[in-house]
Amino acid sequence: MNRICQTLLRQSYARAPLTSNHVAATATRCTRWYSADASPPASAADVVDKSTLEKLVRTNKVVIFMKGNPQAPRCGFSNAVVQIMRMHGVQYDAHDVLQNEALRQGVKEFTDWPTIPQVFIDGEFVGGCDILMQLHQSGDLIEELKKVGIISELLKAEEAKQEPNTEEKKK
Protein backbone atom coordinates (compact mmCIF):
# COMPACT_ATOMS: atom_id res chain seq x y z
CA MET A 1 0.00 0.00 0.00
CA ASN A 2 2.72 2.37 1.01
CA ARG A 3 4.66 1.59 -2.13
CA ILE A 4 1.66 2.34 -4.27
CA CYS A 5 1.25 5.68 -2.52
CA GLN A 6 4.87 6.53 -3.05
CA THR A 7 4.65 5.67 -6.71
CA LEU A 8 1.61 7.86 -7.10
CA LEU A 9 3.30 10.68 -5.28
CA ARG A 10 6.36 10.38 -7.42
CA GLN A 11 4.25 10.58 -10.53
CA SER A 12 2.52 13.69 -9.30
CA TYR A 13 5.88 15.10 -8.44
CA ALA A 14 7.08 14.54 -11.96
CA ARG A 15 4.15 16.54 -13.26
CA ALA A 16 4.41 19.29 -10.70
CA PRO A 17 5.26 22.80 -11.87
CA LEU A 18 8.54 24.55 -11.43
CA THR A 19 9.07 25.77 -7.92
CA SER A 20 12.78 25.65 -7.37
CA ASN A 21 16.01 25.17 -9.18
CA HIS A 22 15.85 21.50 -8.40
CA VAL A 23 12.72 20.83 -10.39
CA ALA A 24 12.85 20.26 -14.11
CA ALA A 25 12.14 23.50 -15.92
CA THR A 26 10.06 21.72 -18.51
CA ALA A 27 7.33 20.74 -16.07
CA THR A 28 3.93 22.11 -16.96
CA ARG A 29 1.88 24.23 -14.63
CA CYS A 30 -1.16 22.11 -13.98
CA THR A 31 -1.29 20.80 -10.45
CA ARG A 32 -1.00 23.03 -7.47
CA TRP A 33 0.67 20.74 -5.05
CA TYR A 34 4.03 19.16 -4.92
CA SER A 35 4.94 16.02 -3.13
CA ALA A 36 8.67 16.23 -3.19
CA ASP A 37 10.08 19.27 -4.84
CA ALA A 38 13.09 21.04 -3.42
CA SER A 39 14.65 17.63 -3.51
CA PRO A 40 17.89 17.38 -1.55
CA PRO A 41 20.53 19.58 -3.13
CA ALA A 42 23.34 17.90 -5.02
CA SER A 43 25.72 18.96 -2.29
CA ALA A 44 23.88 16.55 0.02
CA ALA A 45 23.40 19.28 2.60
CA ASP A 46 21.31 18.36 5.60
CA VAL A 47 18.77 21.12 5.12
CA VAL A 48 17.22 23.04 2.26
CA ASP A 49 18.94 26.40 2.45
CA LYS A 50 17.43 29.77 3.17
CA SER A 51 17.57 31.19 -0.34
CA THR A 52 15.75 28.16 -1.76
CA LEU A 53 13.05 28.50 0.88
CA GLU A 54 12.71 32.22 0.27
CA LYS A 55 11.85 31.38 -3.33
CA LEU A 56 9.61 28.47 -2.39
CA VAL A 57 7.40 30.49 -0.06
CA ARG A 58 6.73 32.97 -2.85
CA THR A 59 5.71 30.59 -5.61
CA ASN A 60 2.08 31.30 -4.80
CA LYS A 61 0.11 33.73 -2.65
CA VAL A 62 -0.48 30.91 -0.21
CA VAL A 63 2.15 28.23 0.34
CA ILE A 64 1.81 25.36 2.79
CA PHE A 65 4.36 22.90 4.10
CA MET A 66 2.51 19.86 5.33
CA LYS A 67 2.63 16.14 5.99
CA GLY A 68 1.13 14.30 3.06
CA ASN A 69 -0.58 16.19 0.27
CA PRO A 70 -3.92 18.03 0.09
CA GLN A 71 -5.64 14.95 -1.32
CA ALA A 72 -4.21 12.69 1.35
CA PRO A 73 -2.96 14.55 4.41
CA ARG A 74 -0.98 12.30 6.71
CA CYS A 75 -1.43 14.23 9.92
CA GLY A 76 -4.51 15.61 11.65
CA PHE A 77 -3.04 19.10 11.92
CA SER A 78 -2.12 19.23 8.25
CA ASN A 79 -5.56 17.95 7.39
CA ALA A 80 -7.17 20.73 9.42
CA VAL A 81 -5.25 23.36 7.48
CA VAL A 82 -6.22 21.74 4.17
CA GLN A 83 -9.88 21.73 5.20
CA ILE A 84 -9.74 25.38 6.23
CA MET A 85 -8.21 26.35 2.88
CA ARG A 86 -10.81 24.27 1.08
CA MET A 87 -13.62 26.08 2.91
CA HIS A 88 -12.19 29.41 1.83
CA GLY A 89 -11.65 28.13 -1.70
CA VAL A 90 -7.97 29.04 -1.64
CA GLN A 91 -5.62 27.79 -4.34
CA TYR A 92 -2.21 27.19 -2.87
CA ASP A 93 1.09 25.44 -3.32
CA ALA A 94 1.60 22.56 -0.92
CA HIS A 95 4.83 20.79 -0.12
CA ASP A 96 4.97 17.38 1.50
CA VAL A 97 7.78 17.41 4.05
CA LEU A 98 7.47 13.68 4.61
CA GLN A 99 8.91 13.22 1.14
CA ASN A 100 11.94 15.27 1.95
CA GLU A 101 13.67 15.35 5.31
CA ALA A 102 15.96 18.18 4.18
CA LEU A 103 12.92 20.32 3.41
CA ARG A 104 11.31 19.38 6.71
CA GLN A 105 14.35 20.50 8.72
CA GLY A 106 14.98 23.45 6.43
CA VAL A 107 11.57 24.99 6.83
CA LYS A 108 11.63 24.51 10.60
CA GLU A 109 14.91 26.39 10.83
CA PHE A 110 13.75 28.98 8.33
CA THR A 111 10.78 29.98 10.46
CA ASP A 112 12.18 28.96 13.83
CA TRP A 113 8.93 27.10 14.29
CA PRO A 114 9.03 23.56 15.67
CA THR A 115 6.04 21.98 14.02
CA ILE A 116 4.42 21.14 10.68
CA PRO A 117 2.16 22.32 9.02
CA GLN A 118 3.43 25.81 8.28
CA VAL A 119 1.44 28.33 6.29
CA PHE A 120 2.81 31.28 4.34
CA ILE A 121 0.71 34.08 2.90
CA ASP A 122 2.44 36.44 0.49
CA GLY A 123 5.78 34.97 1.50
CA GLU A 124 5.21 35.74 5.17
CA PHE A 125 5.00 32.98 7.76
CA VAL A 126 1.54 33.09 9.30
CA GLY A 127 1.58 30.11 11.62
CA GLY A 128 0.67 26.49 12.06
CA CYS A 129 -2.61 24.70 12.57
CA ASP A 130 -3.66 26.40 15.80
CA ILE A 131 -3.11 29.87 14.42
CA LEU A 132 -4.89 29.10 11.16
CA MET A 133 -7.79 27.68 13.13
CA GLN A 134 -7.98 30.81 15.27
CA LEU A 135 -7.71 33.10 12.24
CA HIS A 136 -10.47 31.10 10.59
CA GLN A 137 -12.75 31.22 13.61
CA SER A 138 -12.23 34.92 14.26
CA GLY A 139 -12.82 35.81 10.63
CA ASP A 140 -9.35 37.33 10.35
CA LEU A 141 -8.33 34.80 7.72
CA ILE A 142 -10.81 36.35 5.30
CA GLU A 143 -9.08 39.70 5.86
CA GLU A 144 -5.59 38.25 5.50
CA LEU A 145 -6.58 36.62 2.22
CA LYS A 146 -8.19 39.81 0.99
CA LYS A 147 -4.91 41.67 1.55
CA VAL A 148 -3.27 39.48 -1.07
CA GLY A 149 -6.19 39.61 -3.46
CA ILE A 150 -7.90 36.34 -2.60
CA ILE A 151 -11.63 36.57 -2.02
CA SER A 152 -12.67 33.84 0.36
CA GLU A 153 -15.50 31.58 -0.74
CA LEU A 154 -16.99 32.08 2.72
CA LEU A 155 -17.09 35.81 2.12
CA LYS A 156 -18.72 35.30 -1.27
CA ALA A 157 -21.32 33.03 0.32
CA GLU A 158 -21.96 35.62 2.99
CA GLU A 159 -22.43 38.37 0.46
CA ALA A 160 -24.67 36.20 -1.67
CA LYS A 161 -26.89 35.71 1.34
CA GLN A 162 -27.17 39.42 1.92
CA GLU A 163 -28.06 40.06 -1.69
CA PRO A 164 -30.29 37.17 -2.64
CA ASN A 165 -31.43 38.84 -5.84
CA THR A 166 -28.01 39.36 -7.37
CA GLU A 167 -28.19 36.14 -9.34
CA GLU A 168 -31.57 36.95 -10.76
CA LYS A 169 -30.56 40.44 -11.75
CA LYS A 170 -27.74 39.03 -13.82
CA LYS A 171 -30.21 36.93 -15.75
Added chain:
Amino acid sequence: MSKYNSKYLEDKLKQELEAKYVNVVDESDGCGGKFSVIIVSEAFKGKTLLQKHRLVNTTLAEELKEIHAFSQKSYTPEEWEKVQQQQQQ
Protein backbone atom coordinates in the same frame (compact mmCIF):
# COMPACT_ATOMS: atom_id res chain seq x y z
CA MET B 1 7.05 7.81 25.10
CA SER B 2 7.89 11.25 26.38
CA LYS B 3 8.80 11.88 29.96
CA TYR B 4 6.33 14.73 30.29
CA ASN B 5 2.85 14.77 31.72
CA SER B 6 0.07 17.31 32.11
CA LYS B 7 1.10 18.29 35.61
CA TYR B 8 4.68 19.00 34.57
CA LEU B 9 3.64 21.18 31.62
CA GLU B 10 1.05 23.00 33.66
CA ASP B 11 3.55 23.84 36.40
CA LYS B 12 6.21 24.94 33.95
CA LEU B 13 3.87 27.19 31.95
CA LYS B 14 2.43 28.72 35.11
CA GLN B 15 5.87 29.47 36.42
CA GLU B 16 7.65 30.64 33.29
CA LEU B 17 4.82 32.65 31.76
CA GLU B 18 3.25 33.72 35.05
CA ALA B 19 0.07 32.28 33.66
CA LYS B 20 -3.16 32.94 35.52
CA TYR B 21 -4.78 29.89 34.12
CA VAL B 22 -3.36 26.84 32.43
CA ASN B 23 -5.33 23.83 31.31
CA VAL B 24 -3.35 20.95 29.90
CA VAL B 25 -5.18 18.02 28.40
CA ASP B 26 -3.18 14.88 27.72
CA GLU B 27 -4.63 13.50 24.50
CA SER B 28 -2.02 10.81 24.14
CA ASP B 29 -3.74 8.12 26.19
CA GLY B 30 -0.85 8.34 28.60
CA CYS B 31 2.16 8.09 26.32
CA GLY B 32 2.90 11.80 26.73
CA GLY B 33 3.20 12.55 23.03
CA LYS B 34 0.11 14.65 22.46
CA PHE B 35 -1.13 17.60 24.46
CA SER B 36 -3.71 20.31 24.07
CA VAL B 37 -3.15 23.42 26.16
CA ILE B 38 -5.02 26.58 27.07
CA ILE B 39 -2.86 29.33 28.55
CA VAL B 40 -4.04 32.65 29.96
CA SER B 41 -1.32 35.11 30.82
CA GLU B 42 -0.57 38.82 31.01
CA ALA B 43 2.63 37.99 29.17
CA PHE B 44 0.62 37.77 25.93
CA LYS B 45 -0.54 41.38 26.16
CA GLY B 46 0.19 43.42 23.05
CA LYS B 47 1.50 40.42 21.19
CA THR B 48 0.24 39.12 17.87
CA LEU B 49 -1.12 35.62 17.57
CA LEU B 50 2.17 34.45 16.11
CA GLN B 51 4.20 36.11 18.87
CA LYS B 52 2.08 34.49 21.57
CA HIS B 53 2.57 31.07 20.07
CA ARG B 54 6.26 31.69 19.63
CA LEU B 55 6.56 32.60 23.29
CA VAL B 56 4.99 29.32 24.32
CA ASN B 57 7.05 27.35 21.82
CA THR B 58 10.22 28.92 23.18
CA THR B 59 9.21 28.21 26.76
CA LEU B 60 8.66 24.56 25.90
CA ALA B 61 11.45 24.26 23.33
CA GLU B 62 13.07 21.29 25.08
CA GLU B 63 9.78 19.52 25.70
CA LEU B 64 8.50 20.01 22.17
CA LYS B 65 11.37 17.97 20.83
CA GLU B 66 9.71 14.95 22.38
CA ILE B 67 6.07 15.96 22.29
CA HIS B 68 5.13 15.46 18.69
CA ALA B 69 1.59 16.79 18.76
CA PHE B 70 1.06 20.02 20.61
CA SER B 71 -1.94 22.28 20.28
CA GLN B 72 -2.21 25.60 22.06
CA LYS B 73 -4.71 28.35 22.66
CA SER B 74 -3.08 31.38 24.17
CA TYR B 75 -5.10 34.27 25.54
CA THR B 76 -4.61 37.44 27.52
CA PRO B 77 -6.95 37.62 30.56
CA GLU B 78 -9.22 40.00 28.62
CA GLU B 79 -9.42 37.70 25.61
CA TRP B 80 -10.05 34.74 27.87
CA GLU B 81 -13.00 36.50 29.48
CA LYS B 82 -14.53 37.09 26.06
CA VAL B 83 -13.98 33.48 25.06
CA GLN B 84 -15.72 32.28 28.18
CA GLN B 85 -18.64 34.59 27.64
CA GLN B 86 -19.03 33.29 24.11
CA GLN B 87 -18.95 29.73 25.33
CA GLN B 88 -21.71 30.41 27.83
CA GLN B 89 -23.99 31.83 25.17
